[in-house]
Amino acid sequence: MVFDLIVSALVTVLVVTLTDGILTFFGNGLMNIGYRSAWIGPGGLRPSVRTMILTAAALLSFCLTFYFLMRETIRYIGKILEKVKEISAGDFDHPIEVKGNDEFSVMAENLNTMQQNIKEIMERERIAEHTKNDLVSSVAHDLRTPLTSIIGYLGWVRTRTDLDEETRNHYIDIAYQKALRLEQLTNELFGFVKLEHKEMQLHLGKLDLVQLMEQMLDEMTPSFVKNELQVEFLHAEHAIFLEADGELLARLFGNLLNNAVKYGKEGKQIRVSMEKEGEYVVTRVINYGRIIPKQELDHIFQKFYRTEQSRSRDTGGTGLGLAIVQQIAELHHGQVRVKSDLQGTVFEVELPVGMPKGKKEDEKR
Incomplete structure (x- = not known):
């Protein structure tokens, strides 16, 4: 001009x-x-x-x-x-053509950028609204099932005054187990919300990952026996120490092991391996159940994502277990990967031995 x-x-x-x-x-x-x-x-x-x-x-x-x-x-x-x-x-779908190299071309370019930003914001809001609806639907579905059972069993016991003590205790015990399941689902939902909004603080400490895994496998022995699963734990070193939050890592590996039990029971075997690779500890949890299709692998760590099989009575859940696994790994500056083929379904967790400098004080209370 x-x-x-x-x-x-x-x-x-x-x-x-x-x-x-x-x-x-x-x-x-x-x-x-x-x-x-x-x-x-x-x-x-x-x-x-x-x-x-x-x-x-x-x-x-x-x-x-x-x-x-x-x-x-x-x-x-x-x-x-x-x-x-x-x-x-x-x-917001048709950007204006940028011509020349003057003030008006800069204006057009900024207008296109603004249009794209608005479109992305609206898309994020749409996804957030969809996620909120998924949350409401998932919570209603997952909490209603055990709650209905609890009300049904307790209501039946309450009205049947002719029940003998053994039968009454049996149904009360079933209701109690359903209540524990309800508590587990509620804790999982609240835990996910805290992780999602970065409200979960790391309580760092030096821990032996081999010992942690052995303890978790020991605690899950009844589940392995019930599902007739053989479990093998391979580790080249007697102890592998790293700086991490033991409670969160227990939750991470607990979710992976529970996932392996749910979807790998037909394979009759679960293998867990652990080894140091440079400055990282790599843990692999392998089950030999059905092969996960490629299109499902691409979404498996998304919150509320569940395959059709996982919606069954035996494997149903909130769809948050693997999303929590990924968030905890990232909170420790690690990562989690998955692959599934004829050699088995492998969940691989890579965690740094020591937290990066500059992160320790921010994440440790």
Whole structure:
């Protein structure tokens, strides 16, 4: 635009100069032949008339030249204004073409960026709304089942006064187990919310990961026996120490082992291996159940994602177990991966031996 203004000014000076020369020529000619009027006096063209004509010539030449030079830019400004109207009407799918390298091209580029940001914000809000609906649906579905059982068993025991003590205790015990399941689901939901909103604080300490895994496998022995699963724990070193939150890691590996029991029981075997690889400890939990299709592997760590099989009575859950695994691993600056083929389904957790510098004080209370 500055260039166009300069060119317009130069053209205006040229036009004014030419006009002044023409006025002088004709004014002197008319004066010499004795012509007199309101415009022509004894000294030639009157100064006021000359000024008026030159001013009009200057304005006209400047405006015409500037419009000629700016006509494409003016059209471009019109397109920008039209795009602003489209955005205000809710159209975020058609970016405006960026032309040139001037102020208006920068404006168009910023407008496209703003449009994309608004679209992304709206998409995030849509996903958040969808996630909220999923949460409500999942919570209602997962909590209703054990709650219905509890009410049913206790209501039946309450109304049957003829039940013997053994039968009564049997059904009360079933209701109690359902209540424990209800508590587990509730804790899992609250725990996920804390992790999701970064409200979970790490309580770091030096722990032996081999010992932690052995303890967890020992605690889950009844579950392994019930499902007729053989469990093998392989570790080259007697002890592997790292700096981590033992409670959170117990939850991480507990979710993976429970997942292996749920979906690997038909394979009759679970293998757990642990080894140091450089500055990391890599733990693999392997089950030999059904192969997970590739399209499911791509979503398996998403919150509330559950395959059709996992919605059955035996394997149903909140769909948060693996999402929590991933969040806890990332909270420790590690990562979790999964692969599934004819060699088994492998969940691989990679954790640093020591927390990165600068992170310890922020995450340790």
